[in-house]
Structures are given as C-alpha cells and as structure tokens.
Amino acid sequence: MIVLVLDVACLVLILLLGLGLIRVIAGPAAADRILAIQLSGTTTVGLLLLLAIRLEQPALIHAALVFVLFAALLALGFVYGTEHER
C-alpha cells in the first residue's frame, strides 16, 4: 500500500516538474526562468526524498540536501546579474 502511495506521489511530482518546464521554455522574462529553476529544484528535492524511502537508499537525502543548498546559490548568482536586464 505504502509503495503504491509513494509511486503515485512520485508520478504527480514528475508531472509537476514537466508542467514547470513551461516557464523554463516559454519565459518570458529572465526572472520567470530563474523562478522556474527554483520550482524544479524544490520538486526534485521532493522526488529525491520520496525515492530515498521508496528505493530504501537513505543516501539520496544527501543529494536532496545538496540541491537545497545550491538552489539558494543559483538565486544569488542570478540576482547579482540583473544590472543588464535581458
């Protein structure tokens, strides 16, 4: 039962990841795309945490942790770049 619930949750998350790609591809502003990265990052973290339980690989939590840390860095890296707006 729990396996089924986890599988369905993973599927929903990957579908949401796919939906988020609309903003990655369509934009239109640069900030939309960066926010879409943040959204995809959060979704990936959720997927990794679910997969860590589903596949019984606790090490995936490490990968989720790394994604959380770098998501903040990516936002910083972009914020310091808006002096020439594109």
Next chain:
Amino acid sequence: MTLLDGLLALLLLLLAGRCVTAASLLQAIVAFIVLGLLLALSWVRLEAPDLALAEAAIGAGLLGVLLLGTWRRLPAGSGEQETPWPWQGSAQAIAALGCVALAVVLALALHETTLGPAAAGTAALAQLEAAGVDQPVTAVLLNFRAYDTLLEMGVLLMTLIGTLMLRRPLQDGALAAPATPLPQSLARLFLPPILLSGLYLVWAGAYSPGGAFQGGAVLAGAGVMLALTGLLRGSTRDDLPLRCLLVLGAALFTLSGVLLIPLTGHFMAYPDDLVTPLMVLIEFSLAISIALSLMMLFTGTPGLCRTRP
C-alpha cells in the same frame, strides 16, 4: 516506476534539445541547469546514488552558478542572435544525420553486447575489508585505483592554471555593489550550514555515497557564495599559503604513496593498520584542494582576500 522512468527520459530529451536550440544564452543555461536536476534523478533510477550526488553538487549546482556568473559578465546583447531551427543549412543537416546514424549504431552495439562477469568489480568488493573504508566507490577512488584519482587532481590543477593564464581576472569592484544588506546577511547565515554539510559529505564518503569531490564542490559553493555577496573577493596578488593549499591534496596523496614504499613495497599501497586514518586524511586534503580550485575557477584570480567592511 516504469511510467516515472519514461516521463523522466522524455523530459530529459526535451530539455537536452532545448539546451542546444535555445534562442538566447540565458535560456540555454536555464535549460542546462534543469537538465542537471533531471540527470541526477536519472542516476538515482539507475541505482548510482554517488553519481546523483556528484551531478547535484557539480553538474547542476556549481556549474550552474559558474555559467550564470559568466553570462552576467558578458556584454549585453552578445550571444542573442536568433537562429532558425532546425534546418539552418546543409552543414547542420549533415551533422544531425550523422548524430542519428551514430545513435542507431550505438543502440545496435549496446543491444548486441552480452554482459560478461564483472571481474574487476567482484574482485574489488571481495577486497573491501582491506581498503580502510566501507563505501566501495570511495575504496576504488582512493585505494584500488588511487593513481587515477591522483592524475585527476593533476587535471584539476592544470585546468586552474590554464584558466588563470587565459582569463581576465575580475578586478576589485567588478561585482555589482550590493544595494541592500540582505544578501550579505543571508550569506553570513548560510555559511555555517553549507560548510558543515560540505565537511559532512566528505566524511560520509567513508561509509555512504559522498566523498572528496562532492564535499569539495559544496565547500566551493560556500566560497562562491561569499564571492558573490562581496564578502570575499579575488585578489591579483599571489598568495603562497593559498597555493600550498591548492596542491595539498595532490602533494599529500603522492607523498603518502611514495613514503610508504619501504613498508609495503608498492607505490600507493597502504599498510593495513594505517589505512583508515590515511584514507580520511587524504580524503579531507583532496576536498580542501578541490574546493579551492573550483572556487578560484569562479573568481579567476591567483589570490583571494577578505573584504573589510
């Protein structure tokens, strides 16, 4: 799960195509970063959590920040030309046909290949007791195939030297002055957890996925954050202690390999009672060198200095 894998593969293809056909550089960079996220998920599904972690830290994370930093310093308007897709010219068509042909041949070759017994992997797993660490990947990287890892450190150093020679360093003040105190406070708040996570990942390499490269990349991320928020900046002055730290990993690795020859009789063989502390020592020194190299690839300067408030 099959459905998940299918969707993952579909999204991967879509994003990979988007990476090479995007109209502007920023769009390509964004697609590349999201591709990194999905690649990490694919490695998870392929039961390679080590690679997932490396992809998370280096592929999607640090490389993404590096690319965004590069994009930011390009003069406005460069790399923005619209390119019609896909059939722009016969050269592209020939290249595309070649790629498709190669893919078909590779798929055929993969289909025809019969997997033999993985002799090297079995031997490595059988010898894991002697490696000094519990994680097979770390054992292979630092012990069984230590020579490869040493040469990789050399490659990283050569990359840094090449970059420093070719790249125009970011002069002081090249970063936009922060208009609000918010990012700096964020950086101060974020620094301890990032450093802690990086060190933990290096340490965790002994018994679970992790290790010098992944941990080093996270530590480098902490440095990049300081550089981005202006708390730390590149300096054009040569810095001897910094250079010592840059070669620390490779030097310690080589030294421990050479100095133990009288005891073991082989280059890069470790005596049984010393192997665990040596592995940890080498792992941490490698992580320090990797973190500093990656960070200086970002600033592009031979030195670093603190910004006095």
